[in-house]
Structures are given as C-alpha cells and as structure tokens.
Amino acid sequence: MKLITAVIKPFKLEEVREALAEAGVQGMTVTEVKGFGRQKGHTELYRGAEYSVDFIPKTKIEAAVSDELVEVAVEAIVSSAATGSIGDGKVFISDLGQVTRIRTGETGDQAL
Amino acid sequence: MKLITAVIKPFKLEEVREALAEAGVQGMTVTEVKGFGRQKGHTELYRGAEYSVDFIPKTKIEAAVSDELVEVAVEAIVSSAATGSIGDGKVFISDLGQVTRIRTGETGDQAL
Amino acid sequence: MKLITAVIKPFKLEEVREALAEAGVQGMTVTEVKGFGRQKGHTELYRGAEYSVDFIPKTKIEAAVSDELVEVAVEAIVSSAATGSIGDGKVFISDLGQVTRIRTGETGDQAL
Amino acid sequence: MSNFLFKACSPIILLLAAIMPGIAGAQDALDSGDTAWMLTSTALVLFMTIPGLSLFYAGMVKEKNALSVMMQCFTICCLMTVLWVLYLYSLAFSDGSAFIGDLSMAFMSGVGVDSLSGTIPESVFSMFQLTFAIITPALIVGAFAERMKFSAMLWFMAIWVSVVYAPICHWVWGGGWLGEMGVLDFAGGTVVHINAGIAGLVAAIVMGKRRGYPESPMKPSNLVLTMVGAAMLWVGWFGFNAGSELAADGVAGMAMAVTQVATAAGALTWMFAEWKSHGKPSALGLVSGAVAGLVAITPASGFVGPMGALAIGFASGFGCYISVVKIKRTFGYDDSLDAFGVHGIGGIIGAVLTGVFVDAGLGGAGLADGVSMAAQVGKQFVGIVATIVYCGIVSFIILKVLDNVIGLRVSEQDEQEGLDLVLHDEQGYNM
Amino acid sequence: MSNFLFKACSPIILLLAAIMPGIAGAQDALDSGDTAWMLTSTALVLFMTIPGLSLFYAGMVKEKNALSVMMQCFTICCLMTVLWVLYLYSLAFSDGSAFIGDLSMAFMSGVGVDSLSGTIPESVFSMFQLTFAIITPALIVGAFAERMKFSAMLWFMAIWVSVVYAPICHWVWGGGWLGEMGVLDFAGGTVVHINAGIAGLVAAIVMGKRRGYPESPMKPSNLVLTMVGAAMLWVGWFGFNAGSELAADGVAGMAMAVTQVATAAGALTWMFAEWKSHGKPSALGLVSGAVAGLVAITPASGFVGPMGALAIGFASGFGCYISVVKIKRTFGYDDSLDAFGVHGIGGIIGAVLTGVFVDAGLGGAGLADGVSMAAQVGKQFVGIVATIVYCGIVSFIILKVLDNVIGLRVSEQDEQEGLDLVLHDEQGYNM
Amino acid sequence: MSNFLFKACSPIILLLAAIMPGIAGAQDALDSGDTAWMLTSTALVLFMTIPGLSLFYAGMVKEKNALSVMMQCFTICCLMTVLWVLYLYSLAFSDGSAFIGDLSMAFMSGVGVDSLSGTIPESVFSMFQLTFAIITPALIVGAFAERMKFSAMLWFMAIWVSVVYAPICHWVWGGGWLGEMGVLDFAGGTVVHINAGIAGLVAAIVMGKRRGYPESPMKPSNLVLTMVGAAMLWVGWFGFNAGSELAADGVAGMAMAVTQVATAAGALTWMFAEWKSHGKPSALGLVSGAVAGLVAITPASGFVGPMGALAIGFASGFGCYISVVKIKRTFGYDDSLDAFGVHGIGGIIGAVLTGVFVDAGLGGAGLADGVSMAAQVGKQFVGIVATIVYCGIVSFIILKVLDNVIGLRVSEQDEQEGLDLVLHDEQGYNM
Numbered sequence A, B, C: 001m002k003l004i005t006a007v008i009k010p011f012k013l014e015e016v017r018e019a020l021a022e023a024g025v026q027g028m029t030v031t032e033v034k035g036f037g038r039q040k041g042h043t044e045l046y047r048g049a050e051y052s053v054d055f056i057p058k059t060k061i062e063a064a065v066s067d068e069l070v071e072v073a074v075e076a077i078v079s080s081a082a083t084g085s086i087g088d089g090k091v092f093i094s095d096l097g098q099v100t101r102i103r104t105g106e107t108g109d110q111a112l
Numbered sequence D, E, F: 001m002s003n004f005l006f007k008a009c010s011p012i013i014l015l016l017a018a019i020m021p022g023i024a025g026a027q028d029a030l031d032s033g034d035t036a037w038m039l040t041s042t043a044l045v046l047f048m049t050i051p052g053l054s055l056f057y058a059g060m061v062k063e064k065n066a067l068s069v070m071m072q073c074f075t076i077c078c079l080m081t082v083l084w085v086l087y088l089y090s091l092a093f094s095d096g097s098a099f100i101g102d103l104s105m106a107f108m109s110g111v112g113v114d115s116l117s118g119t120i121p122e123s124v125f126s127m128f129q130l131t132f133a134i135i136t137p138a139l140i141v142g143a144f145a146e147r148m149k150f151s152a153m154l155w156f157m158a159i160w161v162s163v164v165y166a167p168i169c170h171w172v173w174g175g176g177w178l179g180e181m182g183v184l185d186f187a188g189g190t191v192v193h194i195n196a197g198i199a200g201l202v203a204a205i206v207m208g209k210r211r212g213y214p215e216s217p218m219k220p221s222n223l224v225l226t227m228v229g230a231a232m233l234w235v236g237w238f239g240f241n242a243g244s245e246l247a248a249d250g251v252a253g254m255a256m257a258v259t260q261v262a263t264a265a266g267a268l269t270w271m272f273a274e275w276k277s278h279g280k281p282s283a284l285g286l287v288s289g290a291v292a293g294l295v296a297i298t299p300a301s302g303f304v305g306p307m308g309a310l311a312i313g314f315a316s317g318f319g320c321y322i323s324v325v326k327i328k329r330t331f332g333y334d335d336s337l338d339a340f341g342v343h344g345i346g347g348i349i350g351a352v353l354t355g356v357f358v359d360a361g362l363g364g365a366g367l368a369d370g371v372s373m374a375a376q377v378g379k380q381f382v383g384i385v386a387t388i389v390y391c392g393i394v395s396f397i398i399l400k401v402l403d404n405v406i407g408l409r410v411s412e413q414d415e416q417e418g419l420d421l422v423l424h425d426e427q428g429y430n431m
C-alpha cells in the first residue's frame, strides 16, 4: 500500500475528491495547510506597517491506496488539480507498512 | 522506528492519548482534519440553498515509536478509539528513517 | 528523495523557513498542530471548573528534499529551531517514493 | 374678588393641569420627556436579550451549539411578542383578581394611539413590559443549554410564560397580592430573576447533565463575545432599572446610578474572590460578577442609595461566586450557564437586601409608614418563597408532562454532533 | 367681560402657546422630550447601518470578503454624510418643485442652532434623515456583495443617491408629488426599501453571478455575527419607525409596538414555513423573516394597529420566504444577500398592505376623508410603480455607464482570492 | 390696571416659572426631556467603553491577548465607578480650589433623589461624568496593550485617575482655572483625549516595545470586531458630544450634527490618504480616520457649525494619519494601538481648531465678547500645554514608582505565551 499526499489549491478540493472517487479511492483525509514555494504571497498593510505574507493557503489530501491504484490515483489528482498557473502543488508518494480499520480491526487493502 | 498515524473521531482524542501514554508512547502530534470515507456527512441549508457536506471532522494523531512499541501502540489506539459505528477511522504505519530531538540533538529511539 | 517533517515552536517558524531556504530547500508545507510530550501544558479556569490542557500549540513543517540535501536541511532546522528549553520539538525523516509537480507533471528531484 | 380671579384664570389653570406633568392630578397627560425615555428604555431592554444575552450565552457554549442558544433567545423574543399582544399582556396587567388578570385586554383591545398609562402612551408601557416577558424565559435558556430539543423548548416557554410568568407578574406589578402586601420589587428581582433562576434549576435537574459533564472540558468557545454580551447587558440594564420608574425623573436617575455602582461592586468582588482563591483574576469571573450585581440591584434600584448599592453589589458578587463555584459542584446539577447560580441566587440576595437598604437611615428612599425593617424583610421573604414554590412546582409539572409527551432532550449522538447541525442544519462559524 | 378677561390673560396664553408643545399653533417651539427622542432615534438608525447591517452582511459572506462588505457600509456612511451637508439635504428637503428640491440649503445654509423643524431642532431633523440616506445605499450592498470593485461602488453610490434617492425622497417626504397625492409611507417602505431592493436587483443582474454560483457552496461564514446584526437591526428599527413620528407621543409609541409585532410575526412565519417545507427551522431563516417583517411594517408603522401588524408581518414573512427560496432560484439572478428578495419584496408587500390596514375598521389610524380602501391601495400602487420604474431605469443607466468607463467587477482571480486581500490588503480574521 | 392684572395672574406666572424649563430663572426645575436625553447619553457613553472600545482594541491585538485588553477596559469601568462614588466625583466637581475639588461630596453625600444639576437630576449628571472618567483611562490601554501586568495596570489606573484625571477635569469643567480662563472644551478634547494620549505615550516609552516590534508581524487578529467597535464608538459618541450640552436642545442637535460630519470627513481623509500613498484603501485606515475625526470634534462640538466640522475632520484625519504612519515609525516608540497617535494628536488638533472655528464668521457659535480668534487660540494652547506638562510629568512619576515597586511588564516568556493564558487562565477563542 502507498500513501499519496497531495498539496493543492483549496478551491480545487471538490474536483480532486470527485476525480479520486472516480478512480476508485474510497477514503481520504484532508488538512488545511499553508504552503511556501515558488508562488508569491501577498502584502498586508495595517496602519502603515507593511507585512509580506509568503505563506499561501493550500489544502493537503492524504489517501492510502493499494499499490495497483497508485498510478491512476496520481493521474486523477494531477489532471483535476491542475490550473496551469504557478502554485498548483505537488503529489508525494510514500510506502505504507500497514493499515488497520479501527471499527473492525481489518488490516491491509481491506481496511482502505 | 515507525510512524503511527491514526485518524479518529475527535471526541475520542483524550481516551486515545491516555491509552497511548499507558502503552509507553511519550509524545504525539495532533492535527484537526476533515475525513472522507464511508461515513455519511450532513446537510446544511441557508436560505433555501442546500449543501451536502461530505467531509467530517476528524482528528489525526501522529506518533513516532520504536519498533518494539508498534504493535502494542496500534492495539492501544484501536481499542480506545473504537465505538463500533462507521467512521471510527484508520491506523497507518510507515517507516521512519531518523528522528532528531531539536533541543538536544539526540537521534534515534532516544529522541522519541 | 526524503520527506523531512519537523515539529517546532510556532514563533520559530519564520527563522526555520529562512534557514531552510538558505540551505537550498525551495518549498515546504506548514500545518498548525497540537503537541503532546514532555513539555507541560497550562491550566484554564472557567467559573470554578479547572481544566488542565496538555496539548501545546506547535507548528509542523513538511519539506520534500533530494537525498543530498537531507543532512544540511536537518542541520538548518535544528539550529534555527532550538531555544534550549523543553518542547523545542523533533525532526523526522522518511522515504519518499515519488514526487510530481501538478502544474507541469515533472517528477523526481525536478519536481521539488 | 379672589373668587372672581380664580374664575377668570381657571381655564388657564385647567389647561396647565391638563398638559403638564408633575402637577398634582395631571398624571393623565402625556409627557414627551417621559415618553422619550420609555421608548428608549424599551429599546434598551430588548437590546439586553437580542443581541446582549444571546451573545453572553453563545460565547459560553461549545462552538457547535452557539447558534442554537442564539436561536432560542431570538425565537423566544418573537414568540413572547405574539402571545403578549394576543393574551399575555391582558393576563398580566388587566384588573382580574389578586392572582391573575383577565382577558379584557386580549388582542390589545382598548390600547389605542391615545391610551395613556400614567404620563406615557399605554402602547409604550405594554411594549416595555413585553421586553421583561421576553428576557425572563430567555434567561432560563442558560440552564438547559446544549441539550434541549428546540420544539420542546418552544412548548415549554409558551406554557411557562402563560401559567408562571403572567401570574407572578400580576402578583407583583399588576395589582396582585404581593404588590398589595407591600413587597418591594422595583424592576423585577422576583418576577424576572428568581423566577427564571428557579425555572432554570428545575429544568437542569429534570433534564439531567450534559453528556460528559463534569469530567470532560466544557470550555466557553468565544469569551470575547461573552464579554461583549455582558457589556450589552450592563448598558441595556439602565433601561431595565431606570426605565422601571416609567418616567425621566430623579428616581430614574438614582436607579441608574445605583445600577452602575452595584454592578461595578459585584464585578470587582467576584474578580478579587477568584484572584484570592484561585490565584488569578479571570474575565469570565469579572463579567459574571457584573451580572450578579445587576441582578441583585434590580429589585432595589428605585429604593436604595449609592452606598446601599455598593453593599448589595458586594453581597451578590460574593454570594453568586460561592453559589456557582462551590454549591453547584457540591450538588452536582448541571446548570449549564448558571442561570440559577447567578439569577436565582442574585435575585434572592437582592430581594432580601432591598428590604434592608430601603431604610432612609441607610441612604434609601425610606420604609413605608409604620413598617419596620424586619417587617419589610419579612414581606420580601414572602415574595421570594411564594415565587420559589409556585414557579418550582409548576415548572416541574410542565417539564415532566412535556418529557412524557414529546421528550425534552436530543439523543446522545445528536448532543455529540452539536445542536446547530442537528436541529437547524446550520453552523455558527464556517471559517 | 369675557373680552376683558381674554385681554387680561392673553399674555399668559401667548406665553403658554409659545412654550408648550401640543397646543395648537405652537409647533414652532422646541420640545425637549421630542428632541430627546429624535436625538436617540438618530443614534439608533445610524446603529442600524454601522454596526448592525455591516454585521448582518459580513456574517453572510465568505470569510475572505467579510471586511469588504463592512468597509462598503462604513464608507457609504461617511460619503453620504459629506454629500448630505454639501447638497443632498437641500435636494431632498428644500421646496424646489414637485420632483426635486433646489440648492437653497446647500452647505446647510440656514440650518443654525436655533432653526426648528416642528418641535425639534432642524439639525436633528436633518441628521435623522441623513441616517435614512445612509442605510438605503448600504442595503444595496447585499445584492452585489463579493464581486464589486470598491472604486466602482463609491462612484455608483455617490451618483445613485444624488439622482435616485434624493428625488424619490423628495417625492414622498419633501413635499413632492407622491406625498401630495396621498401615498402613505410612514418610515420609508418606498423611499428606502423598494428603492434599495430594485437598485440591488438591477445591480445583481447587470453585474452577473458570483463565480461558482449556484453550483458551489456559498455558505455564510459567521452566522453568529449575522444574528447579532439582525438583532441590532431590530433594536435600531425602533428609531427608524417610531422616530419617523418626529415626536415622543402616542403615534410614536404605537409605531414601536406595531414594529415589534410585525417583526416577531415575520420571523415566526419564515421559521415555520422552512420547518414545514425543509424539515428543520433555521436561525438564518428566523432572522431573515424578522427583517422581512421589519421592512414591511416600515411604511405602515404610524398608521396601523397591533392586529394589522400581525397580518403584515405574516404576509411579509411568507412572501419574502417564497421570493428568496423559490423565485430567486427560478430566475437565476444572484442577489447575493437578498437585498431585493427581502427589502424589495417586503417593501412592496408593506406598501400595499399599508393601504389596507390603515382602515380604522381594521384597527388602523383611519383612511383620509373621502378615500376608500381601494383608492388608497391604488395610490400605494402608484407609489410602488413610480419607484420601481424610475429607480430601475436610472440605476441601470448608471451601472452600464460605469461598467463601460471603469468596470464594475473585480477579475475572476481576484474574486477567487477574496476582496479583503485584493482590494484592501487586509484580512478580516487573522486567527 | 396692568398692575392689577399682574397681581391677579402672578400665581400662575410663578407656577409657570417653577415648572417650565427654558424660562429665565427656571434652571432649577427638572426637565423630563433633558433628563431623558441625559439618561440616554450616559448609556451611550458607557456603551463606548464597553463594548465599543473593548472590541475596537480586542480586534487589533493578537488573538492570545484579546481577552486581556477587554478585561482591562471592563475592570477599569468597574474600578472607576467605585472610586467615583467614594471620592472622585467630589474631587472633580466640588467647589474646592481652582486646582482641585474637596471631599465635601465624598460618598455621594448630598446627592439625593431630588438633587438637581441644572434641569437634570444630579445623580444623572454624576453618572454622565463618570462615564468620561471611565473611558479616559480605558483609552490609555491602547498604548501599553499586550505587555502590561494586570495588577500594575490596576494600580496605575487608580492612582492616575485620582491625581491626573480628577484635577484636570476640575480645571476645565469643575470650576477650575482653565475653565475660568475661557479655554473651550465642550466635551473633553483636553480632559479626555489629550490627557489619555499623553499618558499613553509616556507609558509606551517607559514600558518599552513589545517583544518583536517592529520586525515581526503584529497583525490585528480580528478586524471585523475592530470595525464593530469603531461603529459603536461612533454611535456612542453622540452621547459624549451632544450629551455634553446636558440638555436636549438646539446646541445638542448641532453638536450631534457636527460630530457626524467631522467623523465622516476624518474617515474619508485617512482612507484617501492611504489610497494615494499606499495604493489601496483599508478598512482599518477608514475607521482610524473616523476615530480621529471623533476625537478632534469633541472639544469643538458645541461651538462650531457643519462646515467647520468638515474642516476639523479633514485636518484631524490627515494629521493623525501622518502621526501614526510616519511619526511613530520615525521615533520608534511602540504605542501599540495608537492611543497617542489618534487621541493625543487628534485631541490637540481639535483643541486648536476649536479656537478657530468657534468664530461666527466661520459658522461657529461666536467668540466670547472681546476675545479675538488669536486670543482664543492662545487660550486653547494654554489648555493643551498645561495638560501635556502636568499629565506627562505625573504619569511618568507614577509609572516609574510602580515599575520599581511591583514591576510593570510581564516576563518575556509570558508575553510570548499571551496575556490571556498567563494572567487570566483563559482563552478568548476556543474554536
């Protein structure tokens, strides 16, 4: 099993979720994060004090998938999350040793 | 060392924390997340506009543990987080290459 | 490639970000988390009801880096995040199978 | 000659008498100043409930229930308004018997543009009193917050205000037996606060504790809003107390002054008590003490002087602190936001001390002729006990009946998920 | 003899006449009670816009636009104030013609410390009216929220208030043709609410929908604040309606009473309608109904009785519910916060029903001599149609011209990022 | 004959004189309209501090300190109230000397239900003045926010108000030397704003900068609440300025009008200045300008006309903008929320311009007989300088002494963790 972690633009969440569901991914966990990278931030001004804010609101999606699903899932994310403009985000893949479903105690692919 | 990541129902956090502590896990990091899976979401209504919200508030716990602790820790999570109803969540296990304690520079199991 | 995950004190974020940038890390993703460990929490009191809060606000930084950068990056984090007092946090390193840049589809080190 | 002159000028004198307030026998002429103040007071007392009390309460509950308590307060405001003009005003303020009014003024019949009540339009008097009939049930919300069904809440409030509030209001202010007996309740210590506090206590006991109380944390979600609500209560209370004079005069002025003093004293007392016993002063303690002071000065506000107010504020700040921090914990009932602990206890302290500090020797307006301080305190006790017994028993019956017929509480799982989503399909904060 | 007496006492009678309000012919003396109430009313109506309406709106938009709507309301308040003392007051309230005033009172010339308007200082009358000229454009903000350029908003409002608001205000209250014809609009159903609602509808259509509307969720970010705003609107509205009597008297009192009743009825109606059709009552529905009731009672407030108010509140609560929940969805325009759906529709319902419930037989103040109910309703329709047509056409022209000259909308990407950051370099919440 | 008639009607005339305000020699009769307005004004000015100023400040600090500033404002309100009735009112308003009152009215002795102050109850006058003694120290909180110990704050305020506020209030309004000399300060430009601004500046300098200032971001945590607070300040300020007339008359009306105008002008000026220099208009800038306008019109409000108000608002909006955006940065002191930058500077601008625009030729009420504009401006300078020097020196001494005895600042680590948790064991937001 693999853990796919994607950092995307927040307003793309719904599209990505649908694309993943279509690809056969049945569950995922979503976190609001702040990203730092090539995309430029913005400036804020409060009574003459100028702050440049480099961090940009992003959404992180984590989905554990069985090995055979990895490729199509990544493909689904990339195609649904892309706008073509800077800051579209990344997809990371890492190994997952074991998964357990708390409710039933099932493990492995069945637990996904 | 392994990284145990558990997604649980938010109101179970305190119980899980205690179970982990009892199991010998001395530290953990907690994130508020939104989960998507088999558990159904809810509906919201604002002036006639109905929104179905699929994402459900969940809590993610990350704990780095030494290899020998993994099993008992997972066991502790599963038994303390289970309610038996859908949406209880998952436990993921992955490898951890190295851990460093910032304060002291210690690494490995000592750093946990 | 490796994923470096650091849990630090929130007010150190800016310093760590700068240290990482200096070390050559070009992107990172930041999450507000709550930490539990050796550092003691605080007490809150509401109309005679005393609550001891064990979880402490922390900031989690995730940065995917190429293998050769790992050491210097960890070094950068440790030296910039340390205050010497308890609760400074940890740095975790794990393997990363693949990285894709959503905008371009690039993968591997180029995608970082 | 003098007779001739009297005749000559008598039309003018009559004219004068007719149009000017303050001249004996002229109470039936409208006074624009009094009317201006009572219009304002009505707005101020409404302001106490919405947004004041709503915010005070919404900030103290969990995030997932914030909207539910605001919605309860707001709905109570609407429901009471409609019932008021249909029959409640008549029940409370028409002549009727010593125990309850009749329906002669139902549908506001007889209340026209020109109807007067003293020097102000009766429409204004009626609306001013309505705002009291709104805040009283709204206060009870604090006792059963975070667990009551919305529908059950509606039924309870509609019945309670008809069979508990209206009669007790009539007893004290509508020409009923307590007022006749000489019980002093200037602005509602008995009618409003003890009444709401007791009903709240009964509701808290009948409904049982919130899931997880008191083991798991029940932290206020937004104390910033709670402080705003408390501040609004304070400001609005000037309408409550100084407005209860029904005129813009020296008594109203003094009522405002003693309100200010007792509130400040109550707030500081609670703050210092907490500082001493816990080691730190808290914002929630401070504003709780302020409300305790406001509650206790309410029955006394037209009768006592600034130094009496200081004493009343001090006593109430301390008494309510003990009640909320110690007594509630000892007995273990879950009066979620301390409707009883602050309004019940503060109301009782205020009602008793009104009988003391009304004494001219203590700076008050003076005891009634031939009434000793002990006798007055005795009367105050009669008022308190009558309210506690009647309100306690009737509230209990209503709640038990409703519990059997439609059920009072939401399910455990719904309580877990939060009333905002479960009962209203909404969230207070989407941020 | 009687002649002699008259002479003898005549100085006194003159004196009396000069200093006392309420005596025929004495309208030109200042009455401190009336003045007190109008100073208060002015504060209350300002309070409706800032913070009331600002909060009501800010809570309904997305987090990233919260500050932008508040800033729009606040800036409108400032801009209208300056234009008002420069020329707007004169345009609206100087004699001029039947269609518009002139500039004889520009720069407030002639309005001194001693100038009176009835029994109150003209300065107070002018400020009271200013608060209406503030809230009217501020209401429009709800229709185009979350997508309009700030600069375009400023231009639109400055022009609109000069060429739409000022004349229509003059028609109805400044001695213009609608007032002369006998159209009844006690506190601004036509001038304020229909006017703002129509301008909002036109703006919503001209500007087009928000990006993602209606497919993606447009959830209110902070309904707690929206409820606070609604409560403030309610309280402040007492100044709006009871203040429109320009005196603290029985009519003002009744105006307050009917305002309270209609609001409660509107709120409950919307709530129960939603409960019935959707299965749950919502807080946003409740307060939307309250505003619907407030809007509809506005033109009627000095003319109808409590039972008429009940009917008007009911009709408006239901009508606006249908309009917002059904009609808007059917036609597909994006009136973001329902400025038209509540203020336009509610204003029309209220204006029509004013002509009905003014009838003495229905508890109202009575139709004018020789005017039948049908005739009065006819007059009301003339007022409504004139406002819709004039406001609709002129608002459309202003918007189209501005769109061509400077552009009305922010770019799609800016809309995505949120107006607070893009237009003001600020965030509403940094938590 | 005429003599006969006079005699014949004289009882009536006496009667008239006794009961009617406005007739020469009748100042000692209570006027219900004036009383109504002053009761309202007192509520409005209290509303300025809690919740108004509390919210304005709480929104500008970091989330972790939000409760601490609210608690400071609220506690100040309570503490001043108690000190006021004990001795402060007497110190400020009893006859005493030209520099300070005496203790003849301590414990409110002599202030009964029937005591009058002009045409209003003395209880109301005293409470109205109390609200000024509350907001003045509360304003200072803005200068040392986010770093002062709560206990040190309490000591400082209790001492400061006794040895700085009370005397300066006496100088100007209590029959003291500045008032006698003819310094014009209608509603507190000198007593309230310059005074608070200077004390704030001294405190900011003595206490030093916040940790991390100015390098690290000090973003306002909740500008939505700051805007609400600013709106409440604006509305409440009508009580402050129009209430300072102590009557509901033409001067009060004009005071309200010029307050509205100057505020709007100040807000727009700051907004456009920022738009021009920074490229975008900000909400915080807008409301800061509004407060600047409010501050500057305060001393002038009973003396100038609408066009003078426009000029004063413009000057203050611009002056305070420069002061906050440029001067503070140049000198590097950390006046956290610009108590000095807005209240100090705005107060000075207003005090000077009062001497200019009071001129009848500029639309004002007119200079005193035989006083030239230059002379009046000179007097204004004397008032300003006296306040700056006295307040500056004494505040400095108090702070230095307290710093040595109990310490003014929390530890660096506590500052890091936030005052809410460290000093009060609470959090403002638990969401």
Ligand SMILES: Nc1ncnc2c1ncn2[C@@H]1O[C@H](COP(=O)(O)OP(=O)(O)O)[C@@H](O)[C@H]1O
Pocket (backbone or CB within 6 Å): A007, A034, A035, A036, A037, A038, A039, A056, A058, A085, A086, A087, A088, A089, A090, C026, C027, C028, C029, C030, C062, C063, C064, C065, C101, C102, C103, C112
């Ligand atoms: N090396 C990295 N490690 C972790 N997250 C990263 C890394 N680089 C980028 N990110 C995340 O991806 C987001 C987008 O990256 P950015 O460089 O701005 O644009 P792009 O993905 O289009 O190249 C960032 O905001 C950050 O959250």
Ligand SMILES: Nc1ncnc2c1ncn2[C@@H]1O[C@H](COP(=O)(O)OP(=O)(O)O)[C@@H](O)[C@H]1O
Pocket (backbone or CB within 6 Å): A026, A027, A028, A029, A030, A062, A063, A064, A065, A101, A102, A103, A112, B007, B034, B035, B036, B037, B038, B039, B056, B058, B085, B086, B087, B088, B089, B090
């Ligand atoms: N494949 C997955 N990858 C990541 N997180 C998942 C995955 N499946 C489920 N989750 C997380 O676990 C939570 C519970 O899953 P759900 O399918 O609703 O119930 P259950 O765990 O009882 O089968 C989800 O809300 C989500 O946060």
Ligand SMILES: Nc1ncnc2c1ncn2[C@@H]1O[C@H](COP(=O)(O)OP(=O)(O)O)[C@@H](O)[C@H]1O
Pocket (backbone or CB within 6 Å): B026, B027, B028, B029, B030, B062, B063, B064, B065, B101, B102, B103, B112, C007, C034, C035, C036, C037, C038, C039, C056, C058, C085, C086, C087, C088, C089, C090
């Ligand atoms: N085993 C662990 N797994 C995951 N996170 C941990 C673990 N131990 C500590 N942490 C994180 O590191 C933070 C600091 O740890 P703590 O034990 O308090 O201090 P120190 O790092 O100085 O030893 C914790 O608040 C928690 O977020």
